[in-house]
Amino acid sequence: MNFTKKMFQENATLEDEVHVAGDSESWHIFMIVFQVILALGITFGNTLVIASVWKFEPLRIVSNIFLVNLAVADLLVGILAIPIRIAFVNLPMVRQDMQMFLQELKESLQMSPFCFLWQIASVLLLLASLFTLAAIAIERFVAVRMPFRYIELCTTKRCVLVCAFIWALSILISVLCLAFVKEQLGNTCRMADLVSPTYFKCILAPCIGFVFVVSWVLNVRVFHSARKAVKCSINILRDNKASEWQMLSTYKVTVTAFLVLITFSLCWIPSVFFTAVGIPKKYGVFQDVVILLLFANSAMNPIIYALRLPLFRRAFAKILKRENGSIAISNYSSENT
Numbered sequence: 001m002n003f004t005k006k007m008f009q010e011n012a013t014l015e016d017e018v019h020v021a022g023d024s025e026s027w028h029i030f031m032i033v034f035q036v037i038l039a040l041g042i043t044f045g046n047t048l049v050i051a052s053v054w055k056f057e058p059l060r061i062v063s064n065i066f067l068v069n070l071a072v073a074d075l076l077v078g079i080l081a082i083p084i085r086i087a088f089v090n091l092p093m094v095r096q097d098m099q100m101f102l103q104e105l106k107e108s109l110q111m112s113p114f115c116f117l118w119q120i121a122s123v124l125l126l127l128a129s130l131f132t133l134a135a136i137a138i139e140r141f142v143a144v145r146m147p148f149r150y151i152e153l154c155t156t157k158r159c160v161l162v163c164a165f166i167w168a169l170s171i172l173i174s175v176l177c178l179a180f181v182k183e184q185l186g187n188t189c190r191m192a193d194l195v196s197p198t199y200f201k202c203i204l205a206p207c208i209g210f211v212f213v214v215s216w217v218l219n220v221r222v223f224h225s226a227r228k229a230v231k232c233s234i235n236i237l238r239d240n241k242a243s244e245w246q247m248l249s250t251y252k253v254t255v256t257a258f259l260v261l262i263t264f265s266l267c268w269i270p271s272v273f274f275t276a277v278g279i280p281k282k283y284g285v286f287q288d289v290v291i292l293l294l295f296a297n298s299a300m301n302p303i304i305y306a307l308r309l310p311l312f313r314r315a316f317a318k319i320l321k322r323e324n325g326s327i328a329i330s331n332y333s334s335e336n337t
Helices: 026-056 062-093 097-109 111-144 147-153 156-180 197-233 240-277 281-308 310-321
Strands: none
Touching: 026 062, 026 281, 062 111, 062 281, 097 197, 097 240, 111 147, 111 156, 111 197, 111 240, 156 197, 156 310, 197 240, 240 281
């Protein structure tokens, strides 16, 4: 009897115990290889972002504090979330000794501790990323809609405190699921089978929904305001190159923040939805694809920065080429606001 069958109750139907493609050894070998490559890419890209801000002074600006915070959350996906999933979900399907060890652990503890560890890590990183995107949206709102108060409101100290608060709140909400553990655990590693629906309905869903909506509303408003400001001022500021450059660079950073939110939404919405409602066993392959999609999101942000923000692109190039010296910036202003 394979590991998947052992996860089901003894009175499970024959249909529930049928072997599907998502449980095949070859599929899990593919998943392991793909996730290892993805983890290496995530670790490399986000380490590059953090190192760039740390090394180059022109990148040590207020708005990049939140980009670094987002990079830390993505980096933890590569060095924490993916290895946990490989070790406790994929490897047991290809190594018999690990199957037996995990099954004995589950039976001795009457629960699956690695499942809770995986789910807590997933919720923690989801919330940290989402809260950081909301903070970026607020920071962009102030930069575009209240530019004369930006320096007063968005100080380095305040932004660092906001990042600390984001992680504290994310840890609290994710660990809080342990207070809602079901008395009778389900037979899968889905959070819906481990935690009471009350946690989703009263805590997680309202929290994610509210912050998600606020982030989108603010980003849409900021995007339209920035685009309108650029169109209206392009002729007025034609003789003032410094102001024109500042306006255009602010617009570019605003669009970049919006693209980050869009990619985050596209990658995470399927996972959040299917985590709540569950995916039938016969669609196991689809569940793996959804998980790979959310993992892939953590590798996308450094690519977006490199394509959209010249300062980050130059910083990446200098670090990879092991060149010394600073990165060149515009004669008029920083290319990031």
